[in-house]
Structure formats: C-alpha cells, structure tokens
Amino acid sequence: MTQLQRPKDALNDESRQLALLVNSVTDYAIYMLDKDGVIRTWNPGGQRIKGYSAAEVIGTNFSRFYLPEDAAAGVPQRNLRTAALEGRCIGEGWRVRQDGTRFLASVVIDPIWVDGELIGYAKVTRDITERQEAQERLQKVQHSLLQAQKMEAIGKLTLGLAHDFNNLLTIIVNCLDLISLRVKDSAASKLIETALRAAERGAFLSRQLLTFGRGQKLSPEPLDLSRTLRDSQELLQRSAGDQISVVFDLHDDLPLVLVDKAQLEAAVLNLVCNSRDAMPNGGTITVKTNVQVTQDPVSEAHQPLPHVCLTVEDDGEGIPAAHQARVFEPFFTTKPVGRGSGLGLSQVFGFTTQSGGFPMLSSISGEGTRIVLCFPAYEP
Template sequence: MAQTTKPKTDLRDESRQFALLVNSVTDYALYMLDPTGLIQTWNPGGQRIKGYVAADVVGTSFSRFYLPEEAEAGMPERNLRTAATEGRYVAEGWRLRQDGTRFRASVVIDPIWEDGELVGFAKITRDITERFEAQEQLLQAQRDLLQAQKMEAIGKFTLGLAHDFNNLLTIVANCLDLISLKVKDGGVAKLIDTAQRAAERGALLTRQLLTFGKGQALVPEPVDLAAIMAECEALLRRSAGDAIALTVEVSRSLPTLSLDKAQLEAAVLNLVCNSRDAMPKGGTIFITASARRTKDPSVADAVEKPYVCLSVQDNGHGIEMEHQGRVFEPFFTTKPIGRGSGLGLSQVFGFTAQSGGFTELQSELGKGTRVNVCFPVPEY
C-alpha cells in the first residue's frame, strides 16, 4: 500500500507568502482598510500591540484607536485623505489600546490603487512608547541641567554684586549712626531715622541676595520640623491674613534635619507670603511635609537618598508656564510694581541649595501653586 504524505505549503503562491509574512510579524500591527477606513484584515502584531482579536475589530472603523478628542475632530479621515492625495501618511501620535491605556505609535498609511481606483489602505503601526519616554527623559534631564547651570551663573553674579552692595551699605549705615549721635531731634533727626530704616531694608535685601548666591553663612543645628512649624504657626497665620485659611500638618515622626533654623523660618514665611499675594480675595494654604527617597534633579548622575520635603500649597491664580522657569531668579517677580522685590523665592532656592537640598515648583493657572523644599536626611 502506498504511503500518503501531507502536502507542503506551496510558497510559490504569492498570496500565501504574503499571508504567512503578515501573520508572522508581531512587532508591527499590519492591516488593511477599505476606502472609508473600515478594518478588513488583522494580524497578530495588532493583537499584541492593541489588545484586540480579529473578531473584535474587522469591519469596524480604525478611528476607534484614536484619542476621543482627535476622532471627534476628524483626524482619522484627514489622515486617509492625506495618504490618498500625497501618496503616504507618516506620523507619530498617541493611540488607545483595548483596555483604554495610551501608547505612543509610529504610523504609516499607504493608499492601495487598482486600475487607477482607490480600493483601500495599508496601515502599519509600531509601538514606540519606550523610545518616546526615553527621549522625553533625556530632554528633561538636559533642560534641568541647563536650568541648574543658569542658576549657578546667576548665583555667582549675584554673590559678587551683594558683597559690593553690602560694603557700600555698611559705610552708609555707619555714617548715619555717627550723624545720629550729634543730631537728637528736629526735622533732620527724622530724616536720619528714615535713612537708617532704608539702610536696614537694604541690608535685608543684601542678606537675601547672599542666601541665593550661597554666600550667607549658615548655622545648622538639629531641627525637628514639626516643632519648628508649631513655633512659627501663629506668625504664619498673621502673615497670611484673615481672608486665608492656613492649615499645618507636619508629622512628628519625620527624621531630624540639620538646618539653619532662622533661614528655614524665613523660607517658609516667604512661601506663605507669596501664596497670600496670589490670593487677594482669600483662599487656602496647606503646609505639609513627608519623607521620601528621591534624587536631586539638578545633579547629573545623582543617586536616590532619603529627603524630607516641606510643601506649601495654595489654590491661588497660579503661575504662567513661561514664567515658571524664572521664579527663583533674584528680582524676577510676577507681582505688580511696588508689591514685591523678587527676592523671596530666590532666598528659598538659595537656602535650600546651600543646605544640600533642592526646590520643586508645580503650578497651574486657575488651580494654584505648590512649592516643595527638599532637605537631605543627615547620615549619622
């Protein structure tokens, strides 16, 4: 009896070859659309990337993969028209999986013509989410590095300027003190008193500049953050004003820090005053603190280590995106003329950096601003 064998697949059949090729690809979603955008075929790559089996999508519009707002705006149809008129559509964008999660897609759409008639489209989609996120992280690291370098350059300039200005103020203050010894009353005495107060104000501004430029001598000591906040809470409430509800929630279980107590209190006061000025009609300020493992974003190749982050958050008008990169620069302010020196946040930034920490800003127009000052936990 003759032995029968199962016939092998005939790879000379081009349609069979194409089907084997498409069904063997799992890194790309390869499928065909009819001229209106209805899905005609589906391969294992489409199932792996987007989560749908063929029965779920064949016969439905490929617009289901687009973000809802893009589908409503007619983007899928525009992309098909572009492919038909220009010969190809190539782009990157966000698409949706079956479970509703987003992924970054590299998309190519080619028109299929037969005897001069458009009979459909060939569509190729590749998931490039990992590459996109890696590029975004690299760009963010580059932006953080440039910002750190800019702030360092401004700090050096500010430090030199503050020292020179301080020397001039010292001479002015000493001369006023000597004159005041000889003039005790009358109109001249009042003028001298006014000049002395102005010199004191100038000295305060100089100290803030020195803090930003890391030229202010700090006197660190063991600090219980919860105890410090309890001590200065009454002052913070008076500074915030009656129209603002201020809440302080700082756990007593946080690690002890090594900080200059006076500079810490000044930094928190500056943040509260900034929040107050952002809410002229009243609002809320929340002061909280938490321990977390993180790394300084301004330091290249920084390693994670324990920090304690103090947060001051308000529900004010927020800060425009184009200004957020400059708010810690000395003399930069978004307040009206005469309402601020532009040195409050620079003092916060300089003190935090000189203490070995870093500052974070999160703000959205109409929703408020949050500033985190993060200090390293000492290693004993």
C-alpha cells in the same frame, strides 16, 4: 524526507514567504483594509499592540482604533483619501487599545491598485509611546539643566555685587555711628537715625542676595521640620492676617534634616507672606510636612530618592505660566511696584539649594500655588 523539505518549500513559495514575514513581525501592526476601511487581515503585531485577536477585528472598520473625537471628525476616512490621492499617508496620532488605554502611533497607509483600480490599503502601525515619553523626559531634563545654569550664573553675579554692596554699607553704618556720637542736635540726630534704618534695610537686602548666591554663612543643625513649624504656628498665622486661615498638616516621626533654623523660619515666613499677598480677599494656606520620593530636576541620579519635604500651598491667584521659570530670580516679582523687593523667593531658593535640597513649584492661574522644599534626610 517530504516533511523535512516542507520548511524549505515554504521559503520558495512567494505567497508563503510574505505570510511568514508578516506573521513573524510583532513590533508592527501590519494589516490590509478594503477600500472602505474594513479590516481584511491581521498579524500578531496588531494583537500585541492593540490587544485584539484576528477574530475580533477582521470584518470591522479600522476607525475603531481612533479616538472617539477623531472618528467623529472623519479622520480615518480622510487618511484613506489622502493615501489614495497622494500615494501614501504618513502621520502620528493617538490611538485606543482594546482595554481603553491610549498610545501614540506612527502610521503609514499605502493604497493597493490592481489594473488601475483601487482595491484596498496596506496599513502599518507602530507604537512610539515610549520613544515620545523618552524625548519628553530628555527635553525636561535639558530645560531644567539650562534653568540651573542660568540661576548659577545669576547667583555668581549677585554674590559679587552683594559682597561689594555689603562692604559699602558697613562703611556707611560705621560713619553714621561716629557722627551720631558727635552731633547733639535733635533734628540732625533724627536724620542720622533715619539713615541708619535705611542702611540696616540695605544690609538685610544684602543678606538675602548673599543667601541666593549661596554666599551667606549658614549654621546648620539637625532639625525636626514638624516640631520647628509647630513652634512657629502662631507667628505664621499672625503674619497671614485675619482673613486667611493657615492649616497645618505636620507629620510626626520624620527623619531629621540638617538646615539653618533661622533661615528655615525666614523661608517659611516668606512663602506664607507670598501666599497671603496672592489672596487679597482671603483664603487658605496649607503648611505640611511629609516624606516624598522625588528627584532633583538636575540630578544625575537615575532613581528618585526619599526627601523630607515642606509644602506651602494656597488657593490664591496663582502664577502665570510665562513667569514661573523666573520666580526664584532676585528682584523678579509679579507684585505691584512698591509691594515687594523680589528677594523673598530668591532667599528660599538659595537657602534650600545651599542646604543640599531643591525647591519645586507648581501653579495654575486662578487656582493657587504650591511650593515644595525638599531636603535630604540627615544621617549622623
């Protein structure tokens, strides 16, 4: 009977109640410090979060959990002073586990007073790394969704303008052709020829706009990316110029992709020419193909999927971070006036997305740019 009553007796003893409560909590590190920050108690939550057993930490200073640079700057002692002066110290910061890994901690420090004398502190720490990572993932997805919606809106506007512009150009070209048949004067013929070339240039720009707006009619066919790029090696090297080396890292036995070959070749040529322009003093462009397990930034799929990827990477000037969100917009360019229409990357974007894929860009100013075009594998 005495043994059966012992658990009930523990609940009737206030000190035992507190000990049971603290030692039953594993999601929070709850421990006491003396007024100098030396650890006096330790609960299982502290061991689970930080990796130390009670024997390893009791009697040592709690500053051991802080990042070395924070400890050297006196952050632990400053937090204790804040708690003593303001009645509580609440904050978040990076801490270090026993194995050296870092975690984001939510910390509360309360002073303990007895008869008006400060005798120590009660400290509660919670690991909020997963929550922080979830928030960052959510913000990234929201940003990607907003960017996709913006590009879709621009695409619809561009599509309408491109169609109207194309219709006007068709009339202009037809009229010039008819005039050229009737006019025999050599000077007038040259003017007509110049106007026709300008109209053809306008028609080309219109096709690029239609590609960005997903209004360009594609002729997709199953293609081996590596084989297609091998056939274009000479053209790409010639387009890059003598000062630039184009390195090909093309993997064999890749799954086929269903894309328009002419649009694919135009997209790669655009990327290589952009890289060339970013390296006026020469450099290296790497063109490679492989399979990557990745996820469309705006996809609703929860798991990344394998994609057949084409990468064009350079070691040039890079793109400023402030401009990276706009590089695929039509007519946006970081090049000097007269050195680009701003439609090259928009063609790449439109072709890739219309083919069921998505582009990824990463760039660091002064170090280079990498653009990856990801396509779903073709399944007959």
